[in-house]
Amino acid sequence: MFLEKFGPTQIQRLDENLNGNKFYIKRDDLIPVSFGGNKARKAVLFFNDIFSKGADCVVTYGSSSSNHCRIISNIAASKGLPCYIISPLENSSQTFNRKMVQIFGAKVILCPVSEIKDKISEQLEVLKLQGYNPYFIQGGGHGNLGTQAYVDAYNEIKAFENNTGIHFDYIFFASGTGTTQAGLICGQIINGDDKRIVGISIARKNPYGKQVVLDSVNEFLLNKDIEKIKLDDIYFFDDYVLDGYGSYNPSIIKTIKKVLIQNGIPMDSTYTGKAFYGMEEYVKKNEISGKNILFIHTGGVPLFFDNLEALMN
Numbered sequence: 001m002f003l004e005k006f007g008p009t010q011i012q013r014l015d016e017n018l019n020g021n022k023f024y025i026k027r028d029d030l031i032p033v034s035f036g037g038n039k040a041r042k043a044v045l046f047f048n049d050i051f052s053k054g055a056d057c058v059v060t061y062g063s064s065s066s067n068h069c070r071i072i073s074n075i076a077a078s079k080g081l082p083c084y085i086i087s088p089l090e091n092s093s094q095t096f097n098r099k100m101v102q103i104f105g106a107k108v109i110l111c112p113v114s115e116i117k118d119k120i121s122e123q124l125e126v127l128k129l130q131g132y133n134p135y136f137i138q139g140g141g142h143g144n145l146g147t148q149a150y151v152d153a154y155n156e157i158k159a160f161e162n163n164t165g166i167h168f169d170y171i172f173f174a175s176g177t178g179t180t181q182a183g184l185i186c187g188q189i190i191n192g193d194d195k196r197i198v199g200i201s202i203a204r205k206n207p208y209g210k211q212v213v214l215d216s217v218n219e220f221l222l223n224k225d226i227e228k229i230k231l232d233d234i235y236f237f238d239d240y241v242l243d244g245y246g247s248y249n250p251s252i253i254k255t256i257k258k259v260l261i262q263n264g265i266p267m268d269s270t271y272t273g274k275a276f277y278g279m280e281e282y283v284k285k286n287e288i289s290g291k292n293i294l295f296i297h298t299g300g301v302p303l304f305f306d307n308l309e310a311l312m313n
């Protein structure tokens with residue numbers, strides 16, 4: 001696999017007119033690396049770092065539905081690097097992502113979620129003792145490189161606006177570790193823009209969820225001569241988390257089915273479908289109308305197929 005720089009992802013109009021708003025979607029699900037998504041955008045930067053540091057194996061963390069783990073293990077396999085996935089026992093079903101991790105030959109190490117941290121340190125130590133130079137990637141591609149990936153995406157959005165004259169008032173997307181959100185916010189700060197960047201939490205509750213986004217923003221902007229932002233400047237909403245990571249309700253399934261039929265775009269109930277539903281509810285609740293709204297499709301296409309049965313009713 002050649003990790004060449006890919007072009008800007010497509011931004012297209014959605015057939016959706018809630019409250020007279022115009023909706024657009026940025027197709028990061030079509031990033032041309034291992035089924036795409038925000039984890040692919042981040043992974044390309046992480047692997048450049050891996051090669052520049054001369055690391056020779058990769059350790060990361062994620063559940064069985066993790067898109068991040070699929071992509072990291074795919075690229076690692078293509079480069080001949082051994083890959084270790086530390087994964088919580090509590091969240092371990094035979095998803096398509098997990099099956100693909102097996103195809104890529106990564107070693108999945110299961111342990112209770114409370115022991116994950118120790119297990120990661122232990123695995124890194126074992127590899128060093130064996131003479132390896134391991135590289136650790138935080139779950140979901142969290143960290144400055146992950147943030148950089150969405151500063152890049154923000155710049156693509158700016159270029160689209162400049163080319164078309166369309167100005168987006170809002171950007172919505174699924175927020176997990178908050179890295180995608182931190183990158184978009186940093187991109188906005190660097191560009192001196194005024195859009196409202198709204199992360200729909202897929203698991204974390206506030207104030208923790210918000211705080212992590214702010215910490216990532218501050219970490220990225222450290223040493224840059226830029227005015228800092230406050231917790232109140234971060235729009236991270238936990239109203240649509242339901243019972244936490246992976247949980248969904250019939251309204252989310254209805255939303256996914258509607259977007260699939262109307263636009264031919266697949267979404268999943270853990271991330272993008274939940275966020276799209278959250279966006280619609282937010283738009284209704286806040287009576288937003290007549291605006292240009294951009295939704296970022298952050299990927300997760302294999303999860304769409306895990307959900308197919310639920311969509312059939």
Ligand SMILES: *Cc1c(COP(=O)(O)O)cnc(C)c1O
Binds near residue numbers: 037038067175299
């Ligand atoms: C990981 C993931 C997210 C969340 O991204 P973060 O940068 O962790 O907030 C959103 N959508 C999909 C499809 C993902 O796989």
